[in-house]
Amino acid sequence: MGILYEDVVVIRQAEKPGDSIVITVNCPDKTGLGCDLCRIILLFGLSICRGDASTDGKWCYLVFWVVGKPSTRWSLLKKRLLEVCPSHFSTSGIYSYRLENQPPKPPDVFLLKFWCSSDRKGLLHDVTEVLCELELTIKRVKVSTTPDGKVMDLFFVTDTRELLHTRKRQEETVHHLQTVLGNTLISCEIELAGPDVTACSQVSSFLPSAITGDMFNLELPVGPPSGFLGSTPLSIAVDNTLSPSHTLVQIHCQDHKGLIYDMMRTLKDYNIQLSYGRFFANPKGNCELDLFIMQADGKKIMDPNKQNALCSRLRMELLHPLRVAVVSRGPDTELLVANPVELSGRGRPLVFHDITLALKILNICIFSVEIGRRMIHDREWEVYRILLDEADGNSEPRNKIQDHVRKILMGWE
Structure with a gap:
């Protein structure tokens, strides 16, 4: 009972x-x-x-x-x-x-389309923040700026409340967008996204080989990524002697935003049962985790190959839970961020929110955005491609942009 x-x-x-x-x-x-x-x-x-x-x-x-x-x-x-x-x-x-x-039943996907008469720094973040507060999950974004300075935003969203098909919910959404966009909002439409509509949202298939080779490399890095603030050495130990029925995994590492989610997501993807777990992070950001786990068949993880595979994946998720790079796209600068998707099909929450927040803090405008999912190295990734607007000449060094975006995503700033 x-x-x-x-x-x-x-x-x-x-x-x-x-x-x-x-x-x-x-x-x-x-x-x-x-x-x-x-x-x-x-x-x-x-x-x-x-x-x-x-x-x-x-x-x-x-x-x-x-x-x-x-x-x-x-x-x-x-x-x-x-x-x-x-x-x-x-x-x-x-x-x-x-x-x-x-x-x-998979949630219905809606197209939120609006035009703004002009762009401004932080506009996309303000819109993203409103959508998050309304519990609208952003599945895909297509943002473009016309030569005359107007902005067209296409947001493909699902509604946690499952009410976006109602007039009241749509009016609530438009009202909140009008509040944050003010007089710059020209029009706003919400409609159920059918196959003909989603077709125009498909991301470009091309990613430079240098990007796919470096960003999505699943080999363990030699050293910490650029902008890594952690002073705590990462250690992962496996012990099968302390429990008659469970494998103990002990982790010491530097804290970051969503660390426990990353660990639990990895165990879920491996279909591993957590029987007892303890986690503690001190004010300095040092973390300790003790995880007593077993396989789906109720047995310990005795196979050294399985142990090594699990430890390698945990180490990767601790060092590189997200991938960030700033690269050249012709004469322009492009910010790329990628995060692995759960086997259940869900991506990491608030990634786009944090990206736009970081760029707003840096006072950088966004020219266009593409968000889509790709299978790379037999793993599904959610890839964010943001073309930065450097027309005003206020360009930041690329390493500064990359480090700042990573710090916001990791919760270090």
């Missing part, structure tokens, strides 16, 4: 300024639940400074100590966390039957 629905997720606010908010989740278990929860916490802009997770394979108990912000909508966060938690029916097999035989 399950616990009361309202007790599945409990959020306890800090008792005094500076204390962490505590999120407790107590529900039936499923493989990848930790990843799903951490993704939502990251989506709401929260940082996990400490965590504990335990499960007996059927029921789990997770606690996250998070650092919030004044604008966090806690009631909405609780609702979104509840949506990914299995119900008590999962213990009877009903939940598994529904998952296997009735897969959820």
Whole structure:
């Protein structure tokens, strides 16, 4: 018998300024639940400074100590966390039957198209921030600037609330865009994106071989990436002697935004069950993780090849959770950012939000944007190609742009 629905997720606010908010989740278990929860916490802009997770394979108990912000909508966060938690029916097999035989319907994709009479620095970030607040997930973006300075933005989005087909929800979206864009907004349209509409949004197929070779190299780097601020040496150790039934993975590393999500995503993609986990990050940004894990068959990971493969992937996700490069595109400058997509098909949240924030801080305008997914080295990536507008002559050194974007994405600035 399950616990009361309202007790599945409990959020306890800090008792005094500076204390962490505590999120407790107590529900039936499923493989990848930790990843799903951490993704939502990251989506709401929260940082996990400490965590504990335990499960007996059927029921789990997770606690996250998070650092919030004044604008966090806690009631909405609780609702979104509840949506990914299995119900008590999962213990009877009903939940598994529904998952296997009735897969959820993919969300409808809508085209949000608007024209602005002029561009300005930070415009795209302001629009992206509004869409995030409205819980509209950006799937693809096509931004272009005409010779006379007008801007046409095409946003392909899905609605977490599944209401964008209604007139009220569309009017709410247009109203929020009018508020942030002001008199520069010429027109705004929202329509269901059919095959004929999405065809015009396809990204160009060409990526220079130098980019695909360097950015998407899956070999472990010799040293830390450019702009890497961590002073903590990365170490990953595997131990099969401390537990009769679990493999222990111990990690010491430098913290970054979404670190726990990256670790949980990797375990989920490998179909590995986390039975007990502990995470702690001190104020200096040093992290310690202890993960007691097992394979899908309930056994330890004894095969040295499997151990090495898992450790290599964890090391890669800790050193390079995202790929950032600033390159030449003819006479222009292009910013490229890429992140791996979960096997479930979901990309890392808030990447485009953070990219546009970094460029807004640097006072750099965006000329055009392409967002799309590509299969590179047998892995799906979400690739952001941003052509920078250097017409005003206020160009920053490329290494400064690259380092600043990476720092914002990693939460180091």
